[in-house]
Amino acid sequence: TWRDTLNAATILGQSKSVHQAEIDAACELIDFLRFNVAFAREIHANQPASSPGVWNRTDYRPLDGFVYAITPFNFTAIAGNLPTAPALMGNTVLWKPSPTQQLAAHFTMNLLEAAGLPPGVINMLPGDGIDVSEVALHHRDLAGIHFTGSTATFQHLWRTVGNQIDQYRGYPRLVGETGGKDFVVVHASADPDAVRTALIRGAFEYSGQKCSAASRAYIARSVWNKMSSSLVEQTEALAVGDVRDFSNFTSAVIDRRAFTKQRDAIDRARASTDATVIAGGDTDDREGWFVRPTLIQSDSARNEIFTTEYFGPILGIYVYDDAEFDAVLTEVDRAAPYGLTGAIFASDRQVLERAATVLRHAAGNFYLNDKPTGAVVGQQPFGGSRASGTNDKAGSMWNLIRWTSPRSIKETLVPPNTHAYPHMG
Incomplete structure (x- = not known):
């Protein structure tokens, strides 16, 4: 079946566990399409009011050109x-998939x-991103870019478009x-x-190769004292190996460049x-690119x-005195330039509300007593701001509306037949 084919291509091509492939290639893709x-029907149904003798309507046109999708x-x-x-909104699309996702992209x-x-x-145009972009970004009919990837690459795309804005048909x-540098804040009232x-799930599923993966944790000392040993033990016990062995929790990182980045960060x-490596830290590139889930503890909040995105199975841990909770919230907000996902753990309702207020702009997807990964289409539309993107919320009508150029239409059913107005006598 198509479900099995896409799942298998994702497992083998992207080194995902069977569970991670199922919730991605099958479940989430189905959700996006449905x-x-x-959402598109909801957009088209949103029509203006009409006064007597007038029929007003909105025509949700596609953009005037093509959309460049970089995945x-x-x-x-x-x-x-x-x-x-x-x-879906009527646009012609040029799709440039990642070379390391090409197998599943082919079957998609x-x-x-x-x-x-x-x-x-x-x-679909497989190939080197620089080569494809050299043509696409300089075409006068470029009408939009739909992108997921690194901050540096998106800023390059934005800069390129901005520097030649007068060469396009439109904007x-x-x-x-x-x-993202996604956070978990643990209050003293949290359940260890x-x-x-x-x-463990938020940082190490799919070896941390999720934009939403937990990569920094700020833990109240009283909670840390209760859970540190078990966290280290369970992290060390995670099974890492071939995705075809379903007993493994996670597998290799995507390529040598990712492996080198993780290895160098650990070194x-x-x-x-x-800083102290308290769990994991081992790497092996003899056959595949394996990085064990790693915990690094530091008393230096900067x-x-x-502060640095690694996009791998590395979780930084900062242990703070219980009384420093408010100061830690400020530090979480300021330490990294991103604003994608984050979580707060506490059993005190007022603490949850205070954290949600202080960290309002620190995460576009904010979780209370849950890991910062696993957004579900239609339930938690996904996206962040600051250096994490434009926050147009994939899996929502707010994303689809970006791919339309609305035209307002007024039709007068009984046109006037004289230029004079009643007050003129």
Whole structure:
């Protein structure tokens, strides 16, 4: 079946566990396709009021040109949504998938064609991103970019478009979801067992290769004293290996570049005077690119483990005195330039509300007593601001509306036949 094919391609091509592949390539992609149709109907149904003798309506036109969809390696569902969302609103799309997601992208395109997608609507063009962009970004008919990937790449795209804005037919719409340095804040009232589970799942599922993955945790000392040993033990016990062995929790990182980045970060932590590797830290590139889930503890709140995105299975831990909770919230908000996902754990309702207020702009997806990953289409529309992107919320009508250029139409049913107004006598 198509479900099995896409899942298998995601498992083998992107090194995902069977569970991670199912919730991505099958469940989330299905949700994107179903919910986006419902959102599109909602948009088209939003029509203006009409006065007597007048029929007003809004024509939700596609953009005047093509949309350039640049998709990432880590989610088959996102790779499917970025080209299909603009296409659903009537746009022609140029789709440039990540080379390390090409296997699943190939079968996604086959699925769309088998479902009846007309030729020329979505045009998949595998290849080097720089080479494809060199042509696409300089075309006068570029009308929009739908992007998921690194912050640096999105800023490059934005800069390129801005520097030649007078060469386009219109003003291209730029929609992007980029990086994150996603946080978990643990209050003294938190449940240690719930925190431990959320940190392991939130940081190490799919080896931390999620834009939403927990990568920095701020834990009240009283809670840390109760859970540190079990967190270290369970992290060390995580099974890492071939995705075809379903007993493994996670597998290799995506490629050598990712492996080198994780290995170097761990080496810097080991060499640092204010950071300690307390679990994991082992790497192996003899066959595949394996990085064990790693916990790094530091008493320096501005150590790079709390400010730098690694996009891998590395979780930085900062333990604070219980009385410093308010100061820690401020630090969480200011330490990193991103604003994608974050979580607060507490049993005190007032604490949850205070954290939600202080951290209002620190995360576009904010979780109370849950891990910061696993947004569900139609339930938690996904996206962040600051350096994390334009926050146009994939899996919502707010994303689809970016791919339309509304035209207001007024039709007068009985036109006036004289220029004179009643007050003129």
